[in-house]
């Protein structure tokens with residue numbers, strides 16, 4: 541697709557979506573818009589005064605024309621029912637990548653103008669500027685702007701920690717982006733991808749209880765931590781917990797097991813820098829104790845394995861695992877639901 545903006549400079553266009561219009565700024569807009577700047581805009585753009593001076597505002601409007609002519613930025617008035625209701629812009633960071641910014645004036649907020657204006661700007665940027673990507677850098681505490689970006693079809697891509705300053709305080713920045721080839725945000729695929737980029741993800745761990753014929757439970761003595769633990773590990777992306785425990789036992793102990801009944805689901809709260817996690821504990825069946833004598837232990841993770849009973853656990857396993865093992869030991873019915881090793885209810 542040709543890049544008209546990147547070639548001969550043409551007049552900045554006006555773009556419409558029903559009652560919403562994006563049009564170039566004009567000096568005549570200055571008086572009507574200067575006093576519409578408020579503390580919210582000043583806060584997030586980190587400017588000292590809510591209202592710019594007449595001179596500052598007029599200079600800024602003039603600069604939008606210069607930036608268009610220089611092909612560095614396209615800034616539009618968001619006009620709604622004939623009123624200047626805000627401003628949106630796309631700055632060309634690279635010939636194919638634009639960085640978005642926006643503001644809606646207080647009297648016009650909360651009626652869907654923000655996200656509609658940004659979405660119109662994004663789609664115009666793909667068509668008229670032939671951009672391949674647009675992105676926005678938003679303070680994660682600016683909830684209205686995060687939602688505006690998502691509703692405009694941008695996906696959450698990542699968090700840059702401590703890369704910005706606002707009112708002299710170091711802040712994080714959320715990066716949200718949309719690619720030209722992304723499914724449209726109104727399509728099922730596009731909406732799901734947008735939502736999926738923001739929903740919480742929780743670590744899943746799968747472990748197994750392997751018993752000896754005398755009823756003892758196998759625990760691993762690990763290279764990287766002092767406490768003994770059940771065999772198992774962190775579930776990979778797109779892997780089921782049952783498949784994970786079978787894989788982990790094969791990798792750690794070189795044993796082939798079958799993930800049997802689900803003995804417990806144990807939710808672990810955040811601990812020692814780890815986010816919260818959900819542990820699935822499977823029954824791996826009963827084997828002759830001598831089976832582990834023949835096991836080839838994964839040297840970089842497992843120092844040794846031990847057949848254990850209740851008298852061996854105190855002080856050897858982490859407190860939450862001791863609670864889990866005791867809960868399992870005392871329980872004979874169906875699957876246990878535990879929080880931090882303890883049954884609820």
Ligand SMILES: CC(C)(COP(=O)(O)OP(=O)(O)OC[C@H]1O[C@@H](n2cnc3c(N)ncnc32)[C@H](O)[C@@H]1OP(=O)(O)O)[C@@H](O)C(=O)NCCC(=O)NCCS
Pocket residue numbers: 580581584585641642643644645648649650651652653654655656677678679682683684685687688691
């Ligand atoms: C961000 C801003 C443009 C939103 O404009 P708006 O027209 O009020 O927004 P919309 O009505 O289109 O709503 C967009 C989304 O934000 C949500 N939202 C709006 N105001 C909100 C608030 N105060 N808190 C939380 N969410 C809010 C809306 O519910 C909507 O999300 P949803 O449809 O998923 O529910 C406006 O608040 C603003 O100008 N803020 C100051 C400038 C700014 O922060 N600019 C961005 C710098 S990166």
